[in-house]
Amino acid sequence: MSEENQLYDKKSLRVLKGGDQGLRDLASDCVAFANASGGHIDIGIEDDAHQPPPGQQVSDAQLLKLQKLIPNLTINVAVSASRLDAENGGQWIRLDVFPSRQNVAATSDGRYFLRIADDSRPLMPEDLARLMSDKSAFVWEAQPQRRVPRQRADSAKLSAFMAGIRASDRVSERRYELTDKWRITAQ
Numbered sequence: 001m002s003e004e005n006q007l008y009d010k011k012s013l014r015v016l017k018g019g020d021q022g023l024r025d026l027a028s029d030c031v032a033f034a035n036a037s038g039g040h041i042d043i044g045i046e047d048d049a050h051q052p053p054p055g056q057q058v059s060d061a062q063l064l065k066l067q068k069l070i071p072n073l074t075i076n077v078a079v080s081a082s083r084l085d086a087e088n089g090g091q092w093i094r095l096d097v098f099p100s101r102q103n104v105a106a107t108s109d110g111r112y113f114l115r116i117a118d119d120s121r122p123l124m125p126e127d128l129a130r131l132m133s134d135k136s137a138f139v140w141e142a143q144p145q146r147r148v149p150r151q152r153a154d155s156a157k158l159s160a161f162m163a164g165i166r167a168s169d170r171v172s173e174r175r176y177e178l179t180d181k182w183r184i185t186a187q
Helices: 021-035 060-073 123-138 155-167
Strands: 006-013 039-045 076-083 089-096 114-115 119-122 176-178 185-186
Touching: 006 021, 021 039, 021 060, 021 089, 021 114, 021 119, 060 076, 060 089
Parallel strands: 006 039
Antiparallel strands: 039 089, 076 089, 114 119, 176 185
């Protein structure tokens, strides 16, 4: 197991037995991850450990509890819980928190958090405004890229794309040309 960071956190299994406050704290962490880049929370591994305690068991009821309660305690947060087995015979829960790309995630009582390094921090109003404007922006860097061999590229679509770029009022006055390596370069 790696140490806690921007994409990873560890929690004791006691968080599920700690009553309402433990689950609310877990929901806050899920919101923080969703507002950042997503991540994983390993539930059942203590902060100073790399594995769950030997013989620790995770019940189906505990998995179901997480799958039901996290969506009830949050808004715009998607999670997936799975049970994992360690070499020492112990079990833990891997809670995958998916990034909220278009919407800002919040707790059901209206609190906002963001994961920064290994900490889930509450958002101040100016941070929330910035996050909201970032969520509505289209992030090209986050889009999946397909590796299409040059021989399979559709030259008609590429020409149409180039014509659209040239006609756009959002592109600077420079002229662009398609090089023989299928890259757009400024002239």
